[in-house]
Amino acid sequence: MQGGGNAKRAMHPAGGTSLSTTPGSYLGVYTPEGPVPYAGVTAFTRATGVRPKLVVYYSGWLEPFRTGFATTVANHGAVPLVQIDPTDVSISAIADGRYDAYLTSYARAVRAYRDPVILSFGHEMNGTWYSWGYQHTSPVVFVAAWRHIVTLFRALGTRNVTWLWTITIIKTQHGKIPGPSPWWPGSSYVTWVGIDGYYLEPSSQFVPIFGPTIAAARELTGDPILIAETSAIPAAVQPEKIANLFAGIHTYGLLGFVWFDDVASHDYRLRSPAAIAAFRQGAKTYSGLTR
Numbered sequence: 001m002q003g004g005g006n007a008k009r010a011m012h013p014a015g016g017t018s019l020s021t022t023p024g025s026y027l028g029v030y031t032p033e034g035p036v037p038y039a040g041v042t043a044f045t046r047a048t049g050v051r052p053k054l055v056v057y058y059s060g061w062l063e064p065f066r067t068g069f070a071t072t073v074a075n076h077g078a079v080p081l082v083q084i085d086p087t088d089v090s091i092s093a094i095a096d097g098r099y100d101a102y103l104t105s106y107a108r109a110v111r112a113y114r115d116p117v118i119l120s121f122g123h124e125m126n127g128t129w130y131s132w133g134y135q136h137t138s139p140v141v142f143v144a145a146w147r148h149i150v151t152l153f154r155a156l157g158t159r160n161v162t163w164l165w166t167i168t169i170i171k172t173q174h175g176k177i178p179g180p181s182p183w184w185p186g187s188s189y190v191t192w193v194g195i196d197g198y199y200l201e202p203s204s205q206f207v208p209i210f211g212p213t214i215a216a217a218r219e220l221t222g223d224p225i226l227i228a229e230t231s232a233i234p235a236a237v238q239p240e241k242i243a244n245l246f247a248g249i250h251t252y253g254l255l256g257f258v259w260f261d262d263v264a265s266h267d268y269r270l271r272s273p274a275a276i277a278a279f280r281q282g283a284k285t286y287s288g289l290t291r
Helices: 039-048 067-075 091-095 100-113 139-155 206-220 235-252 273-283
Strands: 026-030 054-060 079-085 117-121 161-168 192-196 225-230 256-260
Touching: 039 273, 054 256, 067 079, 067 100, 091 139, 100 117, 100 139, 117 139, 139 161, 161 206, 161 225, 192 206, 206 225, 206 235, 225 235, 235 256, 235 273
Parallel strands: 026 054, 026 256, 054 079, 079 117, 117 161, 161 192, 192 225, 225 256
Antiparallel strands: none
């Protein structure tokens, strides 16, 4: 386990941003109202008293960079985190440059925005549920596409990007979700590592959920790690799981986490007074988040 860490604001070979890499720096949120209105994030802050430092939206392939939304995020003191999803798109075509016109337009828009942006392409690629993921797209092809995108952005001088390589937690039973090493594009193409995982059972705890995947990532790189998507069910145990989440972030010396405040396969929303109180209490251990 990694504990603590020195505050850093450093250039990185995979990007030109200078976002802090101090452990415990980031508490983020995804709300379903994005990326056009900011009402969902505002409501989250009003309910919890917590000002997120990261605001996430999921972007479809060929969707332009949402400069207006990113500007709103920055005006609220946060950084936009964009999960670019190439749903049902040929990843080999991306690697071969057949989508370079789109990527060029996107990179130029991000460059013109100037403020820091966190970009993640094809998240949870070691899972089976996305078209770009395990058993659907070859890891070799995925890596080629990732490297091509990063190289194109660099060539265009788009240096305000933190590249977040986002994997899902390992589940070794029957090899359902393998370790992430086949999808690793190399340290020069990645700034931060993201890990997605959820508290899905009353007995769920941080170490069994995230520990093996953190260890696997650490075998590949010493880059900072962000829990890029997480939440907890059922609602009755949310307060306990929230406290455990904050404790795990500190124990492992991670950057922080992004709370998924939406209804997907389960209702992950933060709604009960006890859960909100636990969230606010945990956020007090992060600097400048609570009102």
